[in-house]
Amino acid sequence: MSVPSETPVPETAAPDLQVTFTNVGATRWWHRGVFASQTAYVTLALLALIVVMSFASPYFLTEGNLQNVAKNFSFIAIATLGITFVIITGGIDLSVGSLMAFAAMITSMVMTSLSTPGLPLSSLFVHLAADGKTVVANVPGLILIVSVLAGLAVSLVVGLVNGVCIAVIGLSPFVTTLGMLSIVRGLGYVISNGKGSFPGGPDAVYFYALTQGDVAGVPAPFIYLIALALVMALVLHHTAFGRHVFAIGGNEKAAELTGVSVPRAKIEVYVIGALAAGLQGIIISGWLGSAPANMATSYELNVIAAAVIGGANLAGGIGGPLGAIVGCVLLEVIRNGLVLAQVNSYWQQTLVGVIIIAAVLVDRVRARLL
Amino acid sequence: MSVPSETPVPETAAPDLQVTFTNVGATRWWHRGVFASQTAYVTLALLALIVVMSFASPYFLTEGNLQNVAKNFSFIAIATLGITFVIITGGIDLSVGSLMAFAAMITSMVMTSLSTPGLPLSSLFVHLAADGKTVVANVPGLILIVSVLAGLAVSLVVGLVNGVCIAVIGLSPFVTTLGMLSIVRGLGYVISNGKGSFPGGPDAVYFYALTQGDVAGVPAPFIYLIALALVMALVLHHTAFGRHVFAIGGNEKAAELTGVSVPRAKIEVYVIGALAAGLQGIIISGWLGSAPANMATSYELNVIAAAVIGGANLAGGIGGPLGAIVGCVLLEVIRNGLVLAQVNSYWQQTLVGVIIIAAVLVDRVRARLL
Amino acid sequence: MGAVAAGQPILEIKGLGKQFGAIRALQGVDLSIGAGEVVGLMGDNGAGKSTLVRIIAGNFPPSQGTIHFCGREVHFHRPMDSRSVGIEVVYQDLALANNLTAAANVFLGRELKRNFGPLVLLDHKGMEARALELFRELRSETRPHDLVKDMSGGQRQAVAIARTRLSNAKLVMMDEPTAAISVRQVEQVLSLIHRLKEQGIAVMLISHRMPDIFAVCDRVVVMRRGEKRADKPVGETSPEEVTALITGAKEAA
């Protein structure tokens, strides 16, 4: 299996396929695959930014700070992976921020409720010992699994509703997911009465271990991210589903005419986006130790921005996991770096905007010069 | 001059142009012009909603409330008119919310500073009378005009920067205007030191009269809105510029190849969007009597949503003033109606989302049935 | 669907009509094609030829009329339905995804796959090799790994034609397949049609090139302003008569 390419720009074919074309030379490496994509040039901009930041603050490149950066960007990067699927099909999903909060709330509410003797269904999982302490009646970790699955299940439902409205009924993705943003956030306030909720019960420790822990200094969320990104690269570039996702983004009508099941693929894409957002929210709530009702407010813009900065095209047909991650890293390095450099907070916001624009400018300069 | 059509769906040609085509019958009116567009069906949904709301609350159809509704939606509708231009070309402008605040702040800061003897340039406009009172040295209203022009001038600059980045350099509209959102909001905090500002000086009374006043019960902002919408309809459907805007949205490359000056038209479109946002912000600040630094935060989503709900297509090529207004009215009726109907605030948010989706669904049902 | 009984037409259309708002694109069209038969469809621009093809292919439903395929009445709701019963189409607008390679477009919707342990992944090499073969068969200078958006008009058309070669179709409809391709590929397409005929596959060929129609077709159908004006074996008509029918100089035949 070859290295997954960020955009569908083909790798040069095996030499025996080329001989017949006398007017074709060798493609230079910088005209090929990842290297010819916006992702590559935004990565360059990112490296430059890292160098600048490391001069601006001696602490930028310390291990502790890098761990922080790795953790922080993993917090939006998983959702960004998901939305990248949506963007490749030419869609958009504005409901991710709300859904992060909602899935996190459901997970922690289910966890708390299953761990509280007396509440419905909790008898399957816990019982009160004689001394009044709660005792796990079952395999340890089961409550955690059930509650995470509950959080993912609501995400799945939200993704399905988005997908059906967009793919089957034919509503505009912007309007549908904007409506869903409002619906899901409202539901979050309704179920919690505005208060948010906290993971609780005996399994909360596992939950925290899985979200806050690290393996040899590498934060757990970062590991999940890398694993998911690899899966995503495989799916996008080496499965029929991935190819159909690109085809829909390139020419939806053509995909339909050539026998791609467009509604199905689109529904799947919105479900993936929703599941990723839900998972992301659950992980964040583990790290926060709380699922406040206003969590992740307006994160949708950050998530979409990260994907687009990394090279995904809102018009559809272009995008990939590497770009999604690079976009997230860039946003986080800007944020973290400006705080470390002790820039005045009012100016920070202005600089964030300037740097975002500057980073994508690098790619355009390449397009002009090469 | 014929009634401007909302989408470029043609009116039926004069009969003498038709005779040669034996296979062409008469187009039914509901297949034609405005009636065949999403705008028409969202308007239907809006009317239904108004009926529902008037049953839900006895106050809904009172004159005072209708005036309120008219004023409130005029507050985002002017910006929506502007962004509709941008959307028709297939672009997007996320900086409108920030720009509203920034233009409003500049206007009120200039107004205050020109009216304060001792501050730079103010000597041209005011002087201190013997009794220590400030006296207008010039034509009354001149300070107002200059300060509004200052607010519009910064909007123009922001629009130009957006336009040049997008049309000439070729950056993605989403990333560019997202960066600009951050830059402009940051600058607003910087110039006011986070405090915002408010209109002051002798001309503030004119300013309030022009923004809060009404003519025979019709709020002034509503009158501006209608005037601007008519101008917009004329420009879109009866000038070469308008036609080019549609052509760019339909097929940018074709427009370029057929001699349309695409970069110029796109820059103009972003400038129009920015000026509309700036004007909108200035009007809001007059109504509020203040230009707080966090004014209009995240209004960009409302403004874009209004345009899209009214039938503008983010993929470009479709949109118009009627749709923009209908979208804004719909959003405001939902907001106002739910408050008046005393729906629980947390459910309100959910219902807003549901109604938004339901409103655009009407149009899809039409597409299936007719 | 089972095999076609001898003599029974593969495709039978009765009273087909289609209105787009005020425009009557098709009106009362009857048509039948037997196995191994090559039918040429001619007509002026806007006569309704592509509309006919797209209705048969399930792109949209007819306003009136019925379609029988292999003896059974069919109602295709989407292109996939017609494809799954054995109808292949070369669309006039080619239906290509610009951001994919030629090979990916040829195999879109029927990708070749290989098993890697439990995983079923795309067989990139296999698809490129097969696509190259197909392009060679068409004598087309098309490189399988080029993006379609960078290809010339004729190369795109070759991609669209190559697609129909992948499956065992019962009916192949080609909407102006030779419009953009060069002299020698035209020959190849015509000989391809001959081969399809030999394999008992029915072919419907839309073209504005009179010589091509007369070279490969058994029957020629002429449409005008949405109506069928003529349906004759090629032996019983002439290019002149067909031209007269197309332009409306002759009303019907």
Added chain:
Amino acid sequence: MGAVAAGQPILEIKGLGKQFGAIRALQGVDLSIGAGEVVGLMGDNGAGKSTLVRIIAGNFPPSQGTIHFCGREVHFHRPMDSRSVGIEVVYQDLALANNLTAAANVFLGRELKRNFGPLVLLDHKGMEARALELFRELRSETRPHDLVKDMSGGQRQAVAIARTRLSNAKLVMMDEPTAAISVRQVEQVLSLIHRLKEQGIAVMLISHRMPDIFAVCDRVVVMRRGEKRADKPVGETSPEEVTALITGAKEAA
């Protein structure tokens, strides 16, 4: 730009080359066209014909080589530049805005206007009437007020051809203008080319239809894999020789 001196070529190209990454689409092409001359450009798919046209029209700059127009060296940075000196193009992909009507597309970039007091507004009626006239001249069943997205392939092509009739061009380049149109419109296009020639306008016609080329062209230029292989008056060559040149059976002439 001034009038062209007698005998001086309108367009003169020297050593033109264009690379797209690894693909040499054009290499060392020399070509000149005089006023009132009709040059046919033939070649296999992907030979570089459209690339040549698009470079002359200013869609993108050449990698190598120079272009002289009316005796002066020109560097077109955008299509508007070439249009403004009098070059009209029918693009192979037609360059139409799908969301506008046929009439709007014909007049795109040169709308007719009328004064309403101080306002200069579009003359909708005037444009529709003139567009209908142009379509009639082409014998095309195209309705000026139809949206292009609802039109048939041939109707779209008619719109693209009609455009070139609006201005007083010095050079008209047509990239496969007859690919999708029906028999009688083909005649009209060929007679249109004759009329252009009579008015002293230079024409470059790209086509895969041998008879058309031999019917209207003074000279035929054959391209193969980005290179010019032949440049001969039609009287001195034959369809067979041209075919051999196109397919590469004959190397050059």
Added chain:
Amino acid sequence: ETKYRFAIVPKAMNNPFFDVARDGCLKRAKELGNVECIYKGPVEHEPATQAQIIQDFITQKVDGLAISVADVPSMTKSIEAAAAAGIAVITFDADAPGSKRSAYIGTNNKDFGLALGKQLAQLKPEGGKYAIVSGGPGAKNLAERVDGVRESLKGTKWVEVAGSPTFCNDDPALAVQQMSDLRTATPDLGAIVPIGGWPMFAPEGYKAFVNKNRKDIDAGKLTLVVADTLKMQLELLRDGYSNALTGQRPFEMGEKAMDTLLALKKGEKVPDVIYTGLDLVTKDNVAKLLN
């Protein structure tokens, strides 16, 4: 007996602080029996939306309004309109002095900031570098708190670092991230003063930050003085995750708002300013407040 409908309008509904005020208001309304408490405000902190909501309440002819003012000049006008419509108007949490409001219930934000600073100065008179974490740059009450902190630490040995305050936009996750960034940027940072409870609304993230700096905190090298005293914050203080808390009494604000509006409706006279007071909490008295 006449039934009254009182609306309580927060600055932003997404801030848990106002949930407590709402709970106080609901509880008191229930106790009073003849009062209904409506809780409704802008979802995000945005002045124009708040002004529109006030308009809607005027249309609805509610009997009383208690507003946490998002922007003074614009609310001054809205309050005037409400008062003109015969509605009893008071402000809570954030005041609009000079407006037609009948009373203000809450804390003086400047005092709040002063108290925070004083707590820090008392805890560690030897001084050092400190940083402030604030919510949004546009909020006037937060700006006053920042001023208060600065003023009370002026003349002590505490100096504010550059880049302070940082703004977390009321986002708990961002608040914690900023605390670790501030500490990374200035490793000898002696104190962080969040002037709202945001970082503690993310208890685990906050604990992770504290645990990472445990040594310094135990050694007295890093002092954490946090604003607000919600239950979870008190628990965190009890468990040794901060040095001191200063809190307002939002629950009381909610209760008093109902009482005051009712009094106004009955034509009674009410004091112009009702301070609900501040809770200064340290390890010593946390147990008492938790009960």
